[in-house]
Amino acid sequence: MHVEIIEKELHLSLHGFSGTAMNKDYSGTALTLMGKMWEAVKSNKLKNKGLNIWVYEPNEKVFAGVELIDIPEPGTGLEQKNIKLTKYAYFKHIGPYSLIKQAGQKMNEELRSRGFETILPYIEIYGHWESDETKLETELLMSLK
Numbered sequence: 001m002h003v004e005i006i007e008k009e010l011h012l013s014l015h016g017f018s019g020t021a022m023n024k025d026y027s028g029t030a031l032t033l034m035g036k037m038w039e040a041v042k043s044n045k046l047k048n049k050g051l052n053i054w055v056y057e058p059n060e061k062v063f064a065g066v067e068l069i070d071i072p073e074p075g076t077g078l079e080q081k082n083i084k085l086t087k088y089a090y091f092k093h094i095g096p097y098s099l100i101k102q103a104g105q106k107m108n109e110e111l112r113s114r115g116f117e118t119i120l121p122y123i124e125i126y127g128h129w130e131s132d133e134t135k136l137e138t139e140l141l142m143s144l145k
Contacts, residue, residue: 001091001103001106001107001110002091003089003090003091003107003110003111003114004089004090004091005087005088005089005090005116005144006087006088006089006090007086007087009084009085009086010083010084010085010088010141011082011083011084012053012067012081012082012083012123013067013068013080013081013082013083014053014055014063014065014066014067014080014081014082014083015037015041015046015065015066015067015068015072015076015078015079015080015081016033016034016037016053016063016064016065016066016078016079016081017033017036017037017040017063017064017065017078017079018033018061018062018063018064018079018081019032019033019061019062020059020060020061020062021060021061021062022060024060026056026060026062027101029062030054030062030064031064033062033063033064034052034054034064036064037064037065037066037078038066040076040077040078041066041068041078044072044073044076046068046069046070046072046076047068047069047070048066048067048068048069049066049067049068049069050066050128051066051067051125051126051127051128052064052066052125052126053065053066053067053123053124053125053126054123054124054126055081055083055121055122055123056120056121056122056123056124057120057121058120063079063081065078065079065081083121083123085121085123085141085143087143087144087145088141088142088143088144089107089111089116089118089141089142089144090139090140090141091103091107091139091140092137092138092139092140093137093138093139093140094134094135094136094137095133095134095136096133096134096136097126097133097136097138100124100138100140103138103140104122104124104140104142107140107142108142111142111144116144116145117144117145118142118143118144118145119143119144119145120143121143122140122141122142122143123139123140123141124138124139124140124141125138125139125141126138127139
């Protein structure tokens, strides 16, 4: 596993929805929020970059959003979340979504073995859909202390 350490500011301006992962069901919560987000994006005809971005935060909070091309008019119902990372670890997972949790755990283990401490937020950026799940790309970003 090749985990890259990045010390360059990353800014994400996302629009979507947040919620609490009941019973620590992060994936189920994020999927529900993502569906709600895409419904709002499509019904308001908002131009976007097409990538699903999930943000995991303290207290079991999850945010599912997308980067929009233009600032939306008020009344879309979408929440805005601005993320700024100054130091983070990066890994591109290629393969089935069902293996992302395992990849994240391995990434965390590698970082600890290298002396790094991870903090929230943790971010997953889902690449464009592929019907061949062995080609799915998901970028994992772990904030570092």
